[in-house]
Amino acid sequence: MSEKIANSRLNEEYLRIKHPSGATILLYPMKGCSSTYALFGTRYGSVDTTFKTKNDADFITVPEGIAHYLEHKLFENDECDAFELYAKTGANANAFTSFDKTAYLFSCSQKFEENLEILLGFVQDPYFTAETVAKEQGIIGQEIRMYEDDPGWRVTFNCLKAMYHNNPVRIDIAGTVESIAKIDKDLLYRCYNTFYNLNNMVLAIAGKFDVDKTLEICDRLLKKSDDPELVTRIPDEPEEVLTHRTTQKLSCAMPLFNIGFKFPAYEGKEQLKKRAAYSILLDMCLNKGSDFFERCFEHKLINYNFNTYVFDGRGFFSVIVDGESRDPDKVYDEVKAELNRLKNDGLSEESFITVRNTFYASQIASFVTAEGVAMNALNCEMSGIGVYDELEYIAAITFDDVKEALAQLDTENSALSIIEPAEG
Amino acid sequence: MDNPINRKEIAPGVYFSTVNDDRYKFHRVSVNFYTELNETDAPANAAAFCILTTSNSRYPTYKQLKNRLLRLYGSSVEPHYYKKYDYQCMGMTAQFLDDVFALDGENLTELLTDMLIDCIFSPITENGAFPEKTTELEKQTVIDSIEELINDKRSYAISKAVSLLCSGEPAQYFANGTVEGAKALTPQKIYDAYLKVLSTMRCEIMCVGRGDFSLVEQKLTDAFSTVQRKPVMTDIIRSTPKSEPLYKTERLPVNQSKMVIGFKTTSDDKDALSLLQKIYGGTPSSKLFANVREKLSLCYYCSASYDSEKGLMLVDCGVENDNIDKAREEILRQLELIKSGDFTDEDVNIAKLTVTNNANSIYDTVRGMERWYLDCVLKNQIDDPAQYAMRLSGVTRERVIEAAKSLVLDTVYVLTSPEKEED
The missing domain is CATH 3.30.830.10 (Metalloenzyme, LuxS/M16 peptidase-like)
Structure with missing residues (x-):
């Protein structure tokens, strides 16, 4: 199912496609643009620590920082990491985790189709082992330390901690050195299988690209997902702030x-x-x-x-x-x-x-x-x-x-x- | 692709450049003055541009000026003051929406050019100097800007390392000088600095956007014709290596240590050094990322940067206090491996592809194009981004090895937490 959405003020338009795989695809070609930017994201962020699917008897609560940890680990498969694949095309690749989403992205001025294949490939192909999961503790530990020294970051998180009683938005996106120590490969697979089904995901592409070739790649690479009927639960939150x-x-x-x-x-x-x-x-x-x-x-x-x-x-x-x-x-x-x-x-x-x-x-x-x-x-x-x-x-x-x-x-x-x- | 920049001298030492492209929805017009950085004059120069962008004879208070700009679809006229190579650069930039988007059909290009000119050439004065009250407030802005450097530990560590690397050269100073210097400013001192800026400093005006900048050129030419210009042009000094590396540790209450390792080169093969920077620590598949971060899990970030004009290669990382030595050894070892040719042709190709990709992306934003061409004119080598990428694609593996061999360890700066007292 595809719809074209236009805006007369900007004199621009984009395509919104509900793909048979379950994913939503947004294609926004831009005239005169030299580069292309693509994001493949899931509605899964640091606040989603308690959830259940139709396969779970009850809600499960996972350690804080796991969405971010998963983002780091998804870049690796059993042969190489996604950065090595992107390096061969010259694209700039990255990923981010926010409170309510995780997204994988690249920008490029050449070899767009190759890059899109890399993006759709590694995000749908998790590979975690006890060793690779353990290795990441040191890297993410240093990321957490870096933010501990950042007064601009701390002042905001402390404010969220003061306002919110229970909502996980009060916890750092990367978790804590202690919470990430509890993360293992089984938990990562569980979270992956829950949140990285295509019904929960969006692919957004803007800039210089060919719509037909892009859709051909999506048809070929997006694997149809069964809808797991995901429910996330954010704890009840009082209206009042916790402390002033x-x-x-x-x-x-x-x-x-x-x-x-x-x-x-x-x-x-x-x-x-x-x-x-x-x-x-x-x-x-x-x-x-x-x-x-x-x-x-x-x-x-x-x-x-x-x-x-x-x-x-x-x-x-x-x-x-x-x-x-x-x-x-x-x-x-x-x-x-x-x-x-x-x-x-x-x-x-x-x-x-x-x-x-x-x-x-x-x-x-x-x-x-x-x-x-x-x-x-x-x-x-x-x-x-x-x-x-x-x-x-x-x-x-x-x-x-x-x-x-x-x-x-x-x-x-x-x-x-x-x-x-x-x-x- | 043709070089899209047009540059001409519109007054002695005042250069007017335009870059036109239909893809943009915004325009930027920046007026940039350059002088050799010195600690004494730096705070006054910075303060002058802070004051100039708070008001002018047509909009005599900051509130009036700001509201006028906000009304013009959030246009801005903002000051800037920073260090680039051995220069202090200060000036102001107008950014505004293309006229076609104005809801009431305003001619934004003309209105913003007038605003820029009024701010630079028609400041509010009192007894032949800047007003006392504005001076007091903007002095504080400069003081805050110097003191705030400590808030971002990564930038702070790099600034301190560059000061040590470039000891005895203009680049050793912070962009805005010292807090003491800023505290000693008076309305007259800043006004005198302003007059000196206008009459003696090299000026680069850069316009990037879509459409026609001829009106901007005419108005700025007229404005500069009212000033007696005797421009003083200075060159950038190539930094010379120390006889022995300098090791410096600074202690502050931090959770994570920062380390900056500075190398110097006397090689003129800037293209090979640029490519080396990518292979060594400029991409997620670089030697530093792959080994210091991914293999040894020592750092979240560890990357290299290259200053082609000063001849500096910097590596900076954030690392646990106990792992500082381990990280330093690995960073130095990775460079030795490159010197011995221990890298593949694919590493070189990856670096070239990254350069090409980054270069092509510069065309997409007015800010990117402005920065690119301002840097070109300072280096006195005007290439468009695609030409630059093309040149780097011709660099051979042998040239990369020679470039690596030319690097000499100069300074190792570490910012770490205070030593724990023994019980």
């Missing part, structure tokens, strides 16, 4: 902070609308160009490293204010006071139009490169929306939508995370 303040000391120049406002999780178009409304709202109220930013900057309370964003995915939604300050507690108070003041005094419509225009432009920007388009396509499909939905929603969003978002924002359901400079 958390601190850690690390080697850094000045304190870093994250302020997180917690919301219930949303899905599909509702999630898209909330994301657009809160992104615009927070930018209007707090970011560069606002009265708040001007005042706090002039009092040297914050600097240009100040940003607001929506942090959302499958099973979680929050709004984060990220920055550096010599007095993060004061910033926290100021942020809450400003949002409450605007609730009473009202927002400026002129400011709304200004910020909406910037978000509109950043949506256009996401259609500039093959990488941006392929990534966008994968994310949208996995969130249950179309590739152009966000662009069109932002072009049409109203001032009332943003006012309503502010009215629903509870400034007290929030947490402050601080990284303080360690001595030494």
Whole structure:
């Protein structure tokens, strides 16, 4: 089943195919592009630690960090690793695991079809032994250590830990040195067989490529999967934050902070609308160009490293204010006071139009490169929306939508995370 | 493919370059000034561009300026200040949507060019200097930028290693100088630095996007014609190897140690050295990735980078404290193996394919093209990315071996945790 989806604003179109194998395929050819970007992803991220299929009697809970571990190990088969295969074509290959997805990718300017065969081949052909699994402990252990020293990373995870009681989003994507020590080949196979069935997977390709040849490769290489009727379970999560303040000391120049406002999780178009409304709202109220930013900057309370964003995915939604300050507690108070003041005094419509225009432009920007388009396509499909939905929603969003978002924002359901400079 | 860059001198020492391609949806116009990096002037030069992008005579406050840019579909005029080879580079870049996407039909190219020119040539002044209040705030921005280097341990370790490698050369300094230097800045000092930048520094203007930049050229030519230019051009110094390698350890409270191993070369075969970098530590099938990471599981990252103008090859990695010696030995051993010819023709082909693939991808973004051609003009060798890849494809295995043999160990820098005190 194939449908062509077009957008007149961009004068572009793509194909969305529900392939007989079970996979969803998104093909987005781009005129004048020199390179191609392909992503093969599964709806399997670090939050998916508890699950069952029709073959399981009950839910199983696996060690934290296993989705990421699996991503590392899938690159190897019994003869070589996928990097060696890609090396022969010159492609840049990589993979990533996020909270709610894992994806394998390559970008290339030549030998696209060969690269696609490599991608579809190794992702569908797991090979784990006790030795190869053990070998990865050292490498991932060093990856975890690297992030332990990264104040920007820590400040965010500590904020998530402060906001969430039970949701696994509070745990580092790579897990901990202790949790990954519990991972063995049998657990990896179990997770692989559960989450890497094609009904749970999306292939997104953008840039320079031939659609017919691509589909021929997909027909040949995508192995039909039986639908295992996968159910994942995210533990019940109270609406309130766990704690309002958390601190850690690390080697850094000045304190870093994250302020997180917690919301219930949303899905599909509702999630898209909330994301657009809160992104615009927070930018209007707090970011560069606002009265708040001007005042706090002039009092040297914050600097240009100040940003607001929506942090959302499958099973979680929050709004984060990220920055550096010599007095993060004061910033926290100021942020809450400003949002409450605007609730009473009202927002400026002129400011709304200004910020909406910037978000509109950043949506256009996401259609500039093959990488941006392929990534966008994968994310949208996995969130249950179309590739152009966000662009069109932002072009049409109203001032009332943003006012309503502010009215629903509870400034007290929030947490402050601080990284303080360690001595030494 | 024809070389897509057009470059001309529009004022003494001011070069205007354009790269046109219909594939882009955004434009970038950057104005880049270059001077030999020195610790004394660096903070003032950086602060000048921080101040210039906060306001101008038409938009006298940061809030007004920022809101105007946001209204123009999130356009930006941002300062930059960084080190490249022996140069301090500072300036500002306007990025904006192509006119065709403007919802109300605005001429964004003209509006953003005017904004850029107003920021550079019509700053707000008080008594012949920058305003006191703005100076105080932007001084802090420069101080923060220097102090923040420590936040990213990998970049910090590389910066410290380069300072040691290039001791006695302009590249030894940090891009924005020292905190003490930044603290001593005054409105007058920064304003004087600004006037010196405008009148003496080499300037490269780079426009990348689709369509016609002739209006941009005309407006910038007119703007620079109001300045008395006496440009001072300086060359990059090829770094010379130390007589004995330097070993330096710095201690900070970290969980993971960082090691940077710096080599120097006096070889002029830059193409072979570029290819060597790929074979040694530039791809996931390189010697360092395959052995230090995959075979020995010592690191998550261990890679090589090459600075063709200074003649430096750096290897950097993050490693457990107890494994520092083991990792260093393996990194050095892998280079010895390449010197002895212990690599395959396939390794060379893989490196060439990677170079070609990366080069072709540069064409796809305005940022990629801007960076590529700015680097070309600094190196005084203008190749388009495809020509560069073609040249490297002619490098032989023998040349790679000779390039490896030319590397001399110069500096080993380690950032690690404090020694545990004995009970």
